[in-house]
Amino acid sequence: TLDIDRLGEEIIRGYGCIPSFLNYNGYPASICVSLNEEVVHGIPSADRIIKEGDIVSLDAGVIYKGYHSDAARTHAVGEVSKEAEDLIRVTRESFFEGIKYAKEGNHLFDISGAIGRYAEERGYGVVRDLCGHGIGTALHEAPEIPIGDHLHEEPEIPNFAQKRRGIRLMPGMTLAIEPMINAGRPDVVWMDDDWTVVTRDRSLSAHYENTILITDGEPRILSLTEDTP
Ligand code: MF3
Ligand code: CO
Secondary structure, eight states: OHHHHHHHHHHHHHTTOEESSTTGGGOOOSEEEEETTEEEOOOOOTTOOOOTTOEEEEEEEEEETTEEEEEEEEEEOSSOOHHHHHHHHHHHHHHHHHHTTOSTTSBHHHHHHHHHHHHHHTTOEEOOSOOEEEOSSSSSOOSEEEETTEEEEOOEEOSSOOSSOOSBOOTTOEEEEOOEEESSOSOEEEOTTSSOEEETTOOOEEEOBEEEEOOSSSOEETTOOTTOO
16 A cells, blocks of 8 residues: 555655645655555555455545645455445445535535435445545634634534534535445444544445535536546
């Protein structure tokens, strides 16, 4: 998995960007590489060898002209089980289900509820201990964001229904929406490295994340291209 980090950092710097994860709260790499039952924040290592049948989640953030992006994908390595394939697909689909609600006038947690319902209805465990977030000139935005003469709460963005509806979405807001979905139970645990998050039941987990922009119409998905579905 270290090869992915090396290549990723080189590509990021080649674009004139800065890898935002490197040294973030002490994280030692540019790309989070999480295998199979690892949910997120796997640390790249020369000892972790990827093999056929694995699923590999890659998460990367860059800074360009002072602004942050954050995006993640889970990839199948060669032939994987139907269980793994379905998990990767449903995780991605849950993101797109969520952003149907990412529109001016809707509330932030409309997105959360849509993601959670989509995955839970299909029998998956939606991770509760990690969330999406506001993003902009910081990877995780400040606790309050000024809008006009008001201060609004930080958009911490859970991937499951909330009792509150959350802040009202307004054009110009940029959000990192990132469902983390388990094939088994929703529970996760942290490994001894204090970074790697794994499913408690060691079931497979997938991650799909984009940075999006709220507009007065459809949201723009800023980290999605034809090459990075
Ligand atoms: N993509 C992660 C997030 O959304 C960022 C990982 S922070 C790192 O919060 F330090 F692990 F890189
Ligand atoms: Co993120």
